[in-house]
Amino acid sequence: MVAFRNHRPSQLSALALNRRRMLALGGLAAGAGALGACGGNTGRGSADGVNLSQWYHQYGEPGTQQAAEKYAAAYEDATVTINWIPGDYDTALSSGLLAEKQGDYPDVFEGHLNRAMVESGQIVPLDDILTDVLDDYTPDDLARNTIDGKVYGVRMIDDPQFLYYRPSLLDGAGITPPATFEELMAAAAELTTGDVKGLFLGNDDSATKLFQPIVFSAGQTLLTEDNQIGFDKDTVIAGALQAKELHESSSLLIGAPTEAWDPSSIIQELCAIQWCGLWALPQIIEAHGEDIAVIPFPAFGSGTPTVFNGGWDTFVNAGSEHVDEAKAFVKWLWVDNEEFILDWNLSYGFHIPPRLSMRGGAEQLADGPAAEAVRISEEFGWAENPNWTPTMETAVDDMMTHIVLEGNDPSTEFDNAVATIQGELDGIFG
Template sequence: MVAHSNNRPSRRALAALALDRRRMLALGGLAAGAGALGACGSNTGRGSSDGVNLYQWYHQYGEAGTKEAAEKYAAAYEDATVSINWVPGDYDTTLSSGLLAENPGDYPDVFESHLNRSMVDSGQIVPLDDLFDGVLDDFTDIDVKRNSIDGKIYGIQMIDDPQFLYYRPSLLADAGVAEPATFDDLAAAAAELTTSDVKGLFLGNDDSATKLFQPIVFSAGQTLLTDDFQIGFDKDTVIAGALQVKALHESGSLLIGAPTEAWDPSSIIQGLCAIQWCGLWALPQIIDTYGDDIAVMPFPGFAGGAQTVYNGGWSTFVNAKSEHVDEAKAFAKWLWIDNEEYIQDWCLSYGFHIPPRKSMAANADALAEGPAATAVQISQDYGWGDDPNWTPTMETAVDDMMTHIVLEGADPSAEFDTAAQTIQTELDSIFG
């Protein structure tokens, strides 16, 4: 199951969700409005004698069987009638509108999203700490942090989606290229693997300019924001990394203008590139094409830094506006914390994701060997996740900085200073 619709969100778009919002859209359009939203719902829960109705919202996943699975889970819940709203198109915008709706049924009681501080400051969601009693240690630190604001947990991780580089070992062996461990190694390998028909590397159609800022930061052992809400990265680190990216951009080794974005494995499957950045969700498709001739690796380190793996995914939240908050929390716990059968089914039956419960991931046979096992291991060894205090304004500032440096040749020092000032102004406005 791909953790997105047929247009995988970019980092900026996923960073844009429910404050206006967020991270990694162009999912096209269900306009707000009770009639339109209700048309996508399915009343599939059996319901309880007290007549509690809950509305659960999902964005439209791309894999066959996902909608039916969500409806199956809802139908199995006996303590409320759970209606599924399967939202095609621009989920971010539709969700933002739905969270402002006033009438039950027009807004979700339970919904999937990505946490940001705006959701908490505006009172859109409720804390879920009590749901984690006895099981908190079974969730990764990354997932707890990405779903927490000011020491309270607001989201339950539904799926973990590490992103890394796919490559065909046979192509590297034929070219005499070893698996790259550093960014310079990666650039050299991409150049060596580029032919008249195949580009060495595909990182995305934005030419990698915006995608690589956060790997630069985390490779250096730094972070976006410190625990006391200060900028967590330094100028020298970012400029050195940005200039490495600029050199790669100018090398002619990158695939640009691919038919689909990097969330879709079509480019490596069709032989348009030798190495592609994508996510674990794509592994079954790639294996169907190449069999044993596929491997995964973390993103190489920048300027002497460590390798990195971005761990993405989706979480479920409870709407503070719900007329049945306690019942909505009970349903969310039943489905996304307690129900091992359905969690495993959701993560591994329709695509490929890591179950967020560490015990469940360790017992998943599908993740026990081959590239899947490597993906799990490198996500644990090199993984980092989203910071819910990192706002869309901050992301836009660094995206613009990288674009101006990498694609337009702007002065790196001036661009960094501009981005840092925007981020600091944003921090001051939020935290004082």
């Protein structure tokens, strides 16, 4: 599953938004173009001929598409067609949610909740199908799917992201696993040789990815419970300047053959430490055996380590001609079907089952680095906030890029980002 999933789809409908509201909620990518979906008619169908379309982004693990088709084929109350979307899933989904013709839009789709989806009337609440199991989800998984007291998404998988490293390399260099960002920088420098870089955080040089670890390691947050800005200037600028120092070293792997969501770089020994997700653990173990371990992302300043608990959720399109039938399918697959939920989480890479009652049976996660990944995700993990809009994320991404990669004035860049975020908040919450 793709890593660094703190981005959100641009899921806004023009139907329920005037221009000011659309801008306030983050906007919609215009001219989304063709969907490029790969379809598969996999359901057996029902007597009344209900057809449902279920959309997934293209997962990287072998067998995932076939698994989704297997689940659909087992459903007897509708014919479920799987659309497996390669490439830019966010743009394809934005376009699909604006479509009016059945077959062109998803009835059920995976994604990440954003307030815009609710404000524009694109999705329906799912409280009624979750009533009996709400206590079986983590508070974070409920919070990331809740807007104004209503639950709109059903959690499918939990995907913590952290740093993989090979203990033999650190032991050989006399390095202890880094607990602070300064220690990570020093370790990356020491582990860099002519053929191996010390650290791989992503081909964009990590400027944008580090903002949220900076905030959460300081014990701060993106938005407070009353939807005010939850981070301060001194903390962010100090962290950004540390990231700039790392960028200016020669310790980072840049221009790797694949992005950091793929474990190929640490498998092929292009780097000593790599930021990736739990899903990649089976591949890494196959390559390096017991010579692999995980740690949370080290703390900035005097903060604490952090783990981004990413993942995916399922939603029902309010524009579907079969909303009730779509909700029934979601309940059958992602609420009631323990066999398929565990299969999806544990058979194609490793993921943490979102249902607390099912985690005890996840033997694959019971020991070794998998168990450590689960532990640190519970101790240091943080989740998305559905009120944090794409425009807000773009503002901080631009700020980090301008400070870290372009050397712009940190104070000015921070003020610009905060002004954009505050404008968003004022537009949404008045």
